[in-house]
Amino acid sequence: MTLSWLFDPAHWSGVxxxxxxxxxxxxxxLVAALAATLxxxxxxxxxxxxxxxxxxxxxxxxxxxxxxxLGLVTFLFLVLGSGEVSALVALTVLAVPPVLxxxxxxxxxxxxxxxxxxxxxxxxxxxxxxxxxxxNALPLLLGGVRNAVLQIVAxxxxxAYVGLGGLGRFLLDGLRAFDYxxxxxxxxLVAALAxxxxxxxALLQRLVVPKGLRLAAxxxxxxxxxxxxxxxxxxxxxxxxxxxxxx
Amino acid sequence: xxxxxxxxxxxxxxxxxxxxxxxxxxxGTITVFVGPSGCGKTTSLRMVNRMVEPTSGTVxxxxxxxxxxxxxxxxxxxxxxxxQAGLFPHRTVLDNVATVPLLSGWxxxxxxxxxAELLELVGLPRELGSRYPVQLSGGQQQRVGVARALxxxxxxxxxxEPFSAVDPVVREGLQDELLRLQAELDKTIVFVTHDIxxxxxxxxxxxxxxxxxxxxxxxxxxxxxxxxADEFVSSFVGRDRGYRRLxxxxxxxxxxxxxxxxxxxxxxxxxxxxxxxxxxxxxxxRPRGWLPPRSTGDSAPPAERVLPGGSLYxxxxxxxxxxDAALSSPSGLGVVVEEDGRYAGAVTAEEVLAALREHxxxxxxxxxxxx
Numbered sequence: 001m002t003l004s005w006l007f008d009p010a011h012w013s014g015v016x017x018x019x020x021x022x023x024x025x026x027x028x029x030l031v032a033a034l035a036a037t038l039x040x041x042x043x044x045x046x047x048x049x050x051x052x053x054x055x056x057x058x059x060x061x062x063x064x065x066x067x068x069x070l071g072l073v074t075f076l077f078l079v080l081g082s083g084e085v086s087a088l089v090a091l092t093v094l095a096v097p098p099v100l101x102x103x104x105x106x107x108x109x110x111x112x113x114x115x116x117x118x119x120x121x122x123x124x125x126x127x128x129x130x131x132x133x134x135x136n137a138l139p140l141l142l143g144g145v146r147n148a149v150l151q152i153v154a155x156x157x158x159x160a161y162v163g164l165g166g167l168g169r170f171l172l173d174g175l176r177a178f179d180y181x182x183x184x185x186x187x188x189l190v191a192a193l194a195x196x197x198x199x200x201x202a203l204l205q206r207l208v209v210p211k212g213l214r215l216a217a218x219x220x221x222x223x224x225x226x227x228x229x230x231x232x233x234x235x236x237x238x239x240x241x242x243x244x245x246x247x
Numbered sequence: 248x249x250x251x252x253x254x255x256x257x258x259x260x261x262x263x264x265x266x267x268x269x270x271x272x273x274x275g276t277i278t279v280f281v282g283p284s285g286c287g288k289t290t291s292l293r294m295v296n297r298m299v300e301p302t303s304g305t306v307x308x309x310x311x312x313x314x315x316x317x318x319x320x321x322x323x324x325x326x327x328x329x330x331q332a333g334l335f336p337h338r339t340v341l342d343n344v345a346t347v348p349l350l351s352g353w354x355x356x357x358x359x360x361x362x363a364e365l366l367e368l369v370g371l372p373r374e375l376g377s378r379y380p381v382q383l384s385g386g387q388q389q390r391v392g393v394a395r396a397l398x399x400x401x402x403x404x405x406x407x408e409p410f411s412a413v414d415p416v417v418r419e420g421l422q423d424e425l426l427r428l429q430a431e432l433d434k435t436i437v438f439v440t441h442d443i444x445x446x447x448x449x450x451x452x453x454x455x456x457x458x459x460x461x462x463x464x465x466x467x468x469x470x471x472x473x474x475x476a477d478e479f480v481s482s483f484v485g486r487d488r489g490y491r492r493l494x495x496x497x498x499x500x501x502x503x504x505x506x507x508x509x510x511x512x513x514x515x516x517x518x519x520x521x522x523x524x525x526x527x528x529x530x531x532x533r534p535r536g537w538l539p540p541r542s543t544g545d546s547a548p549p550a551e552r553v554l555p556g557g558s559l560y561x562x563x564x565x566x567x568x569x570x571d572a573a574l575s576s577p578s579g580l581g582v583v584v585e586e587d588g589r590y591a592g593a594v595t596a597e598e599v600l601a602a603l604r605e606h607x608x609x610x611x612x613x614x615x616x617x618x
Contacts, residue, residue: 111333111336113329113330113331113333114333114334114335114336116298116329116333117327117329117333117334117335117392118333118335119298119322120296120322120329120405121322121323121327121346121347121350121395121396122318122319122320122321122322122324122347122350123319123350124319127350136336136337210336210337210338211379212335212336212337212338212339212379212380212381213336213337215379215382216336216379216380216381219381
């Protein structure tokens with residue numbers, strides 16, 4: 001049933017067609033992820049490098065993580081009015097903690113001996129940050145970005161509740177009309193998008209993380225890129241759960 | 248030359264890490280700071296390149312107050328080696344070594360060429376340059392750490408417990424390597440360790456610190472072992488300091504005696520049945536082991552009765568090696584060899600002690616020894 005819904009040519013065109021919804025979803029995700037990265041990475045670098053405000057950042061991002069997604073989206077919707085802006089702000093706010101935590105943890109995770117040697121050899125603060133701490137933070141930093149992107153993809157689906165476009169429409173509209181094939185198709189598409197994006201980011205990570213660090217991670221028998229991620233990648237299930245609690 | 252003038256370091260919590268340190272390190276020598284943890288030896292070292300700023304007092308490098316020099320510039324002119332090397336894991340070995348030249352504005356090509364030279368200098372094959380630190384053993388990493396510190400050819404080298412994270416055999420190799428390098432390069436080296444054995448082996452002068460950041464004795468290793476300044480130093484240099492001191496007694500008084508010898512082939516051909524302990528030599532006169540005297544009822548062929556030898560004593564080296572050779576030999580005879588490893592004779596422990604008596608000891612050393 002779901003398959004026939006997915007492959008019905010009628011669902012592949014028009015303003016409520018799969019391509020349009022997919023591109024909407026993608027756009028929200030990219031805008032929110034970019035905005036969150038622009039806010040969280042510099043802040044994480046500053047806090048990690050100087051060691052100042054670490055407590056505030058960790059406490060703050062944990063508190064932000066505890067915010068109920070749908071509550072925040074609804075609240076901003078009520079405060080800022082309807083429209084994409086309030087939804088995008090909410091998505092950005094939700095994506096900041098994982099990127100911030102990943103960046104901060106990545107900088108802090110840099111071996112103290114390595115940082116001490118960098119200082120002792122005459123690197124200035126900036127040189128130490130860009131030539132030593134950032135390269136060493138990349139696995140955890142990008143892990144945080146991957147985590148944030150997954151969260152945005154899932155939350156965007158939920159945000160259809162306040163009138164946002166995207167793949168969440170299929171879920172919500174399907175639910176209202178008791179059109180279960182449409183709902184399931186929506187969930188499948190959200191999950192597929194999440195997996196494709198995660199795969200692309202994993203590829204990027206492989207390209208930018210220095211080889212020496214990848215070798216080191218292999219020796220330690222763990223993959224640091226995923227160390228700060230929490231939960232699984234089952235975004236459709238997460239979206240469905242949130243949908244259930246809100247309905 | 249490095250000078251500490253009335254240097255005190257008090258941390259924010261009130262702990263005094265270094266207490267009125269007055270000390271000068273002569274140019275072109277290895278000076279070791281030794282003491283238990285919390286004695287201020289590392290803090291003192293780190294004040295030289297301004298990793299730590301003194302609370303009061305002055306640190307001078309070649310007559311220049313370090314506080315007047317920009318920290319980054321100062322540090323690029325001073326080699327720095329730390330425990331576990333602290334190599335950059337994301338850079339190749341070659342680029343690690345090239346760090347300071349690159350910071351000082353050398354071209355990449357020139358810096359890498361220099362780095363490759365340095366790898367050879369510290370006894371590593373050039374091919375290792377393209378590897379990453381994680382692919383190296385602990386000892387190799389430490390050599391890279393030394394190469395990196397030497398890359399810009401700084402006159403001063405600070406070494407903070409550089410060899411304490413590697414196993415004893417590798418550590419000994421690294422120490423010998425450092426001494427060999429120093430004979431060639433003539434740097435002013437400050438070396439921090441908590442290991443007194445390492446201190447007396449490496450140091451031309453040794454500064455002993457105790458808790459509370461106080462310098463208790465600053466002397467040559469021989470003097471430190473023979474005349475410890477107080478109870479603390481004598482307990483710190485340890486119980487076998489008398490034996491350790493033999494490392495500084497020239498072995499010139501040793502006259503090796505002849506012992507029965509036999510060729511390996513002869514032993515294998517069962518053509519020997521010795522009445523006394525016989526030293527087995529290979530075709531190039533190098534000792535292979537000891538054949539015990541024939542005893543009644545022993546029917547095993549001679550080749551199977553050969554016992555592995557003890558340590559070898561190279562003629563002319565300090566007495567410690569001679570005594571150890573005698574004590575570790577199954578026959579009680581320490582084997583003396585020439586520098587090229589050929590058999591020269593043998594010596595008993597009694598003869599080593601006699602040679603030691605020849606090496607006159609002053610009366611004040613006895614009072615030092617009985618404390």
